[in-house]
Amino acid sequence: MKIKPSEITSRSDYLSRRKFITGVGATLAGAVILGACDRAGVSEQKKPTPGKTKNTKDELGDPLTSFEAVTSYNNFYEFTLDKEDVAVLAVGFKTRPWTVKVGGLVQSPKTYDVDDLIRKFGAQERIYRMRCVEGWSMVIPWLGFPLAKLLKEVEPTSKAAYVRFTSILDKEQMPGQLNTSYNWPYVEGLRLDEAMNELTLLSHGLYGKDLLPQSGAPLRLVVPWKYGFKSAKSIVKIDLVEKMPASLWMRAAPDQYGFFANVNPKVPHPRWSQSTERRIGDARRRETLAFNGYGDEVSGLYRGMDPKKLF
Amino acid sequence: MSRFKLDYFKLAVHIGALTPLVWLLVDWRLDQLTFNPIQEITKRTGRDALVLLLLALSCAPLSQVLKWRRILTVRRALGVYAFVYALFHFATFVWLDYMFDLALIAEGILEKPFALVGFLAFLILLPLAITSTNGWIKRLGKNWKRLHRFIYPAAVLVIIHFTWAAKQNFGEPLIYGGVLALLLLWRVVRKLSK
Numbered sequence: 001m002k003i004k005p006s007e008i009t010s011r012s013d014y015l016s017r018r019k020f021i022t023g024v025g026a027t028l029a030g031a032v033i034l035g036a037c038d039r040a041g042v043s044e045q046k047k048p049t050p051g052k053t054k055n056t057k058d059e060l061g062d063p064l065t066s067f068e069a070v071t072s073y074n075n076f077y078e079f080t081l082d083k084e085d086v087a088v089l090a091v092g093f094k095t096r097p098w099t100v101k102v103g104g105l106v107q108s109p110k111t112y113d114v115d116d117l118i119r120k121f122g123a124q125e126r127i128y129r130m131r132c133v134e135g136w137s138m139v140i141p142w143l144g145f146p147l148a149k150l151l152k153e154v155e156p157t158s159k160a161a162y163v164r165f166t167s168i169l170d171k172e173q174m175p176g177q178l179n180t181s182y183n184w185p186y187v188e189g190l191r192l193d194e195a196m197n198e199l200t201l202l203s204h205g206l207y208g209k210d211l212l213p214q215s216g217a218p219l220r221l222v223v224p225w226k227y228g229f230k231s232a233k234s235i236v237k238i239d240l241v242e243k244m245p246a247s248l249w250m251r252a253a254p255d256q257y258g259f260f261a262n263v264n265p266k267v268p269h270p271r272w273s274q275s276t277e278r279r280i281g282d283a284r285r286r287e288t289l290a291f292n293g294y295g296d297e298v299s300g301l302y303r304g305m306d307p308k309k310l311f
Numbered sequence: 312m313s314r315f316k317l318d319y320f321k322l323a324v325h326i327g328a329l330t331p332l333v334w335l336l337v338d339w340r341l342d343q344l345t346f347n348p349i350q351e352i353t354k355r356t357g358r359d360a361l362v363l364l365l366l367a368l369s370c371a372p373l374s375q376v377l378k379w380r381r382i383l384t385v386r387r388a389l390g391v392y393a394f395v396y397a398l399f400h401f402a403t404f405v406w407l408d409y410m411f412d413l414a415l416i417a418e419g420i421l422e423k424p425f426a427l428v429g430f431l432a433f434l435i436l437l438p439l440a441i442t443s444t445n446g447w448i449k450r451l452g453k454n455w456k457r458l459h460r461f462i463y464p465a466a467v468l469v470i471i472h473f474t475w476a477a478k479q480n481f482g483e484p485l486i487y488g489g490v491l492a493l494l495l496l497w498r499v500v501r502k503l504s505k
Contacts, residue, residue: 068346073346073347081480084345136347136350268423271423271475271476272419272422272423272425272426273419278347280346281346285410
């Protein structure tokens with residue numbers, strides 16, 4: 001289902017209303033009524049709907065986070081820093097045609113049309129927990145394929161030790177990229193063995209349908225044992241490289257965001273604790289699990305490494 | 312505003328100061344507090360407290376610069392409202408967010424420097440709010456003014472708290488910080504020129 005841009009409250013109206021209603025500036029009763037009308041208008045817009053999922057719970061028995069929450073509460077700084085505005089600003093973002101260039105230290109570099117890529121490697125449903133570094137989490141039914149399948153096809157050379165993911169750079173469509181405090185485009189990285197792990201997914205859908213722009217359409221990474229920011233969105237380039245790539249977050253705040261960023265309740269973020277999280281939809285906090293509950297599958301990757309350095 | 316009669320002006324200030332609270336309750340009833348309501352309540356009450364604090368601190372400069380004496384009659388109310396929102400903000404943290412789990416709260420405050428700074432600011436505001444009644448003003452005499460100068464370090468702590476809590480998103484805290492800097496600068500300049 002498509003939403004026409006005209007059906008949506010314009011960006012400036014929406015944002016100014018938001019500032020307006022939350023500030024003490026909203027002092028006049030008349031203005032309050034105006035704000036209420038505006039809000040009623042928003043609720044009439046057509047909303048995207050979920051498709052079917054095979055499972056309704058993750059392997060720990062926790063239910064899926066609602067489709068509405070998954071598609072309306074997003075961190076995607078390329079659009080805006082406001083999680084609830086991302087879905088609005090991302091309406092109409094062009095995800096086709098879209099090519100993904102896979103290269104660097106590989107035997108056979110290739111440029112894929114994203115639809116060919118999806119056709120070739122298919123769609124498995126994977127229910128993963130997503131733990132944000134900010135202290136909230138979701139359970140999301142992704143559709144995608146293991147990154148390993150793609151990497152095997154391009155054949156990394158013996159020198160390749162890391163994989164670097166580059167997201168789209170498009171200031172016209174992504175107003176957040178005008179924010180010069182970040183070094184756009186978004187870049188993330190994995191060690192080659194992390195990238196080859198069976199859990200590491202390249203996703204192109206969720207809840208049984210194609211990804212919506214706010215979730216990183218048309219192709220994104222999902223690395224469930226790491227904090228959410230590692231899972232780069234709207235990827236256009238995947239390079240095999242020799243040295244550890246510096247991610248956008250490592251460059252923005254090296255003391256706060258490391259390369260590994262494995263979910264670890266025992267290693268606090270420099271400014272806040274990571275020992276608990278709030279599952280979106282829950283009233284109570286819950287304990288955060290080491291490796292986000294995927295220790296059996298991935299703790300072997302870090303044997304002999306100091307867990308304190310794995311942030 | 313100055314064309315309003317005194318009581319209307321005061322009434323408007325009270326309505327204005329209570330509006331964010333009413334709005335919060337309405338949004339809560341209508342389930343419009345985002346998908347992470349507790350965080351949203353925390354953010355809103357915190358921001359409201361800070362804005363009211365800055366408004367209270369603006370009264371003196373505005374009364375001087377605009378020769379608008381009447382604004383001084385609402386300064387105390389603005390300060391008390393700032394504390395009320397700070398109290399909601401703090402209560403959201405210990406009650407809604409951490410359900411009075413003292414171990415978690417202690418860990419939260421100690422592991423999160425921004426929470427510690429906010430807590431300190433709250434501890435400073437508490438006696439100021441308590442001593443804001445006429446009785447206390449009389450009882451404390453000259454010391455009342457001395458005590459209430461602690462509003463300045465409290466405001467600075469609040470700005471640090473907000474900046475630290477914002478994840479690399481410093482636009483808003485910087486604006487409020489700039490306003491506070493101006494308000495403090497005005498006082499320093501005035502003191503020196505006397």
